[in-house]
Amino acid sequence: xxxxxxxxxxxxxxxxxxxxxxxxxxxxxxxxxxxxxxxxxxxxxxxxxxxxxxxxxxxxxxxxxxxxxxxxxxxxxxxxxxxxxxxxxxxxxxxxxxxxxxxxxxxxxxxxxxxxxxxxxxxxxxxxxxxxxxxxxxxxxxxxxxxxxxxxxxxxxxxxxxxxxxxxxxxxxxxxxxxxxxxxxxxxxxxxxxxxxxxxxxxxxxxxxxxxxxxxxxxxxxxxxxxxxxxxxxxxxxxxxxxxxxxxxxxxxxxxxxxxxxxxxxxxxxxxxxxxxxxxxxxxxxxxxxxxxxxxxxxxxxxxxxxxxxxxxxxxxxxxxxxxxxxxxxxxxxxxxxxxxxxxxxxxxxxxxxxxxxxxxxxxxxxxxxxxxxxxxxxxxxxxxxxxxxxxxxxxxxxxxxxxxxxxxxxxxxxxxxxxxxxxxxxxxxxxxx
Numbered sequence: 001x002x003x004x005x006x007x008x009x010x011x012x013x014x015x016x017x018x019x020x021x022x023x024x025x026x027x028x029x030x031x032x033x034x035x036x037x038x039x040x041x042x043x044x045x046x047x048x049x050x051x052x053x054x055x056x057x058x059x060x061x062x063x064x065x066x067x068x069x070x071x072x073x074x075x076x077x078x079x080x081x082x083x084x085x086x087x088x089x090x091x092x093x094x095x096x097x098x099x100x101x102x103x104x105x106x107x108x109x110x111x112x113x114x115x116x117x118x119x120x121x122x123x124x125x126x127x128x129x130x131x132x133x134x135x136x137x138x139x140x141x142x143x144x145x146x147x148x149x150x151x152x153x154x155x156x157x158x159x160x161x162x163x164x165x166x167x168x169x170x171x172x173x174x175x176x177x178x179x180x181x182x183x184x185x186x187x188x189x190x191x192x193x194x195x196x197x198x199x200x201x202x203x204x205x206x207x208x209x210x211x212x213x214x215x216x217x218x219x220x221x222x223x224x225x226x227x228x229x230x231x232x233x234x235x236x237x238x239x240x241x242x243x244x245x246x247x248x249x250x251x252x253x254x255x256x257x258x259x260x261x262x263x264x265x266x267x268x269x270x271x272x273x274x275x276x277x278x279x280x281x282x283x284x285x286x287x288x289x290x291x292x293x294x295x296x297x298x299x300x301x302x303x304x305x306x307x308x309x310x311x312x313x314x315x316x317x318x319x320x321x322x323x324x325x326x327x328x329x330x331x332x333x334x335x336x337x338x339x340x341x342x343x344x345x346x347x348x349x350x351x352x353x354x355x356x357x358x359x360x361x362x363x364x365x366x367x368x369x370x371x372x373x374x375x376x377x378x379x380x381x382x383x384x385x386x387x388x389x390x391x392x393x394x395x396x397x398x399x400x401x402x403x404x405x406x407x408x409x410x411x412x413x414x415x416x417x418x419x420x421x422x423x424x425x426x427x428x429x430x431x432x433x434x
Contacts (some may be wrong), residue, residue, distance in 0.1 A: 077268050230249055
């Protein structure tokens with residue numbers, strides 16, 4: 001069997017097994033074992049074990065459970081709720097002001113944790129009822145919550161960027177630095193869209209009632225003090241990385257310590273809270289590790305079969321400009337994002353795509369930013385966009401999945417426009433790094 005036929009059988013087997021409902025981790029692991037023994041024989045088992053060992057012993061991977069644990073603690077404490085209430089005083093009487101405030105809170109939460117699902121749930125519990133109570137358009141409110149929650153894929157300390165850095169063997173700190181500008185651009189684009197819709201049609205986002213907006217300054221300052229703790233935690237994490245004080249893994253531990261101290265100061269610490277946070281962390285990290293083990297094994301075996309040379313030769317042999325090859329890669333990632341989780345896409349595609357990007361003469365840091373924006377699109381995209389299912393679990397009963405899918409379409413369009421901007425103007429992402 002040649003590598004071309006082997007590639008078709010391998011890819012086809014993965015999709016056929018996924019259609020049966022088998023989890024991606026077990027699908028990739030099973031296909032990897034079959035091809036290992038079928039291609040190299042029964043003595044090739046060390047090929048599998050060495051790939052697994054190399055993946056799970058990566059030091060930077062320790063940052064993932066730390067950031068997941070920090071997000072789990074934030075989910076269960078009142079820090080996020082107080083942050084939302086503290087930012088409420090900034091909404092004022094501007095049409096769409098509460099939606100803009102929600103996006104700013106989402107940006108803060110992304111800078112504190114880097115976990116996406118938790119932000120959607122928090123905003124769905126805090127911001128969505130508030131906007132619906134004030135008479136905001138249902139679809140605009142849903143879209144703001146989903147798009148704001150998806151900022152965690154971009155804003156450091158993003159788990160997506162950490163995994164990309166591990167796979168591509170590039171500086172995670174540089175990835176974090178490069179991601180700041182695109183994350184801010186996305187947030188500002190969301191804000192511009194919301195404000196423009198509410199400016200032309202104020203009924204889309206009515207201003208806050210006068211009695212709530214015209215709060216005395218003493219009360220406003222009392223509410224805004226709740227912003228201090230989240231700002232300190234974000235500074236501990238990002239400031240220690242950019243200041244060269246700590247590595248990403250060490251900064252993650254500092255963030256966990258900051259959140260724990262904050263919870264104790266607020267007198268919210270309990271064994272039940274810790275048990276629930278640890279359980280969620282174990283479940284989330286277990287999923288990431290199992291998918292990573294299966295995908296790392298599959299990609300390692302496929303590369304030994306000569307698959308990387310086959311794919312690289314096929315793509316580089318296309319008679320088109322390098323930028324169009326990158327567009328083909330982006331299209332492949334967008335299509336896969338309709339059906340697969342981001343961690344599976346990263347583990348399966350990046351080991352093949354990143355070397356090609358480097359051969360084309362592009363910076364892998366910049367490609368990592370493109371990948372993160374692409375995964376933000378997949379987080380919202382139907383039919384399997386995780387954001388819809390996270391929000392559906394906490395949204396009012398009258399909000400259906402079709403409502404959520406319809407609401408996120410304008411924000412998906414904004415994400416694709418920003419993706420195109422970064423693709424054709426690399427300096428937008430790279431100016432801070434350079």
